[in-house]
Amino acid sequence: EAQVTQNPRYLITVTGKKLTVTCSQNMNHEYMSWYRQDPGLGLRQIYYSMNVEVTDKGDVPEGYKVSRKEKRNFPLILESPSPNQTSLYFCASSWSAGSYEQYFGPGTRLTVT
Amino acid sequence: AQTVTQSQPEMSVQEAETVTLSCTYDTSENNYYLFWYKQPPSRQMILVIRQEAYKQQNATENRFSVNFQKAAKSFSLKISDSQLGDTAMYFCAFRSRGGSQGNLIFGKGTKLSVKP
Numbered sequence: 001e002a003q004v005t006q007n008p009r010y011l012i013t014v015t016g017k018k019l020t021v022t023c024s025q026n027m028n029h030e031y032m033s034w035y036r037q038d039p040g041l042g043l044r045q046i047y048y049s050m051n052v053e054v055t056d057k058g059d060v061p062e063g064y065k066v067s068r069k070e071k072r073n074f075p076l077i078l079e080s081p082s083p084n085q086t087s088l089y090f091c092a093s094s095w096s097a098g099s100y101e102q103y104f105g106p107g108t109r110l111t112v113t
Numbered sequence: 114a115q116t117v118t119q120s121q122p123e124m125s126v127q128e129a130e131t132v133t134l135s136c137t138y139d140t141s142e143n144n145y146y147l148f149w150y151k152q153p154p155s156r157q158m159i160l161v162i163r164q165e166a167y168k169q170q171n172a173t174e175n176r177f178s179v180n181f182q183k184a185a186k187s188f189s190l191k192i193s194d195s196q197l198g199d200t201a202m203y204f205c206a207f208r209s210r211g212g213s214q215g216n217l218i219f220g221k222g223t224k225l226s227v228k229p
Contacts, residue, residue, distance in 0.1 A: 016133055019152075031215055033215065033216060035217075040221055041221060042117075042204060042219035042220055042221045042222055043206075043219045043220075044206070045214070045216035045217075048215055048216065050213075050215075050216060056214075058214065058216055059216070067131070088156060090158060092217075094215070096215070097212060097213055097214065097215025098208075098209065098210045098212060098215065099215075100146055100163065100164075101160075102163065102208070102217065104157070104158040106156075106157055107156045107157065107158075109156070
């Protein structure tokens with residue numbers, strides 16, 4: 001089954017404690033990205049990756065890092081989380097940046113206290 | 114920069130009736146895609162329907178159809194025979210076909226409640 005998986009699905013942490021949210025896809029997609037969703041703001045892109053070792057900032061990259069060492073994985077790293085990063089996070093993948101179809105992961109609910 | 118606007122924060126409809134959700138967008142591009150996503154309480158993003166800008170024919174998927182007006186930059190979603198399971202947030206989204214960033218530009222969403 002074609003899918004994008006994220007872990008963990010729920011996370012409560014404290015300010016400053018480094019965390020990683022994993023994302024993996026099994027469709028051999030070249031393009032992957034991360035979004036955050038906040039009430040009243042819709043979804044906004046954090047980072048994206050066109051292929052292995054190729055990443056770039058999206059619209060709201062501050063406070064986040066990513067890496068793309070393997071094609072299937074695209075982890076989101078928060079080196080020093082702050083309360084304003086409390087949000088719902090989605091990973092997504094597609095064949096390319098201009099593809100008709102994009103697959104979303106199930107979301108990760110992060111709370112930073 | 115592209116923008117997507119959903120002017121109806123909340124809507125309600127009686128079960129079995131028809132409801133239309135509005136979406137307008139702004140872009141200078143000619144090749145793009147438009148989408149409607151459903152987000153139920155489970156928070157999963159579910160693709161409802163999509164439209165390629167070069168296609169004049171409006172997309173339909175069972176009870177869901179769109180009214181795509183390219184010149185007016187309008188992309189509304191019509192839900193026929195509304196069901197209780199249609200209760201969800203609905204997001205309109207734009208994606209450039211030739212863009213390098215590849216991001217979906219989302220509207221702020223419309224919360225739809227289907228009442229029995």
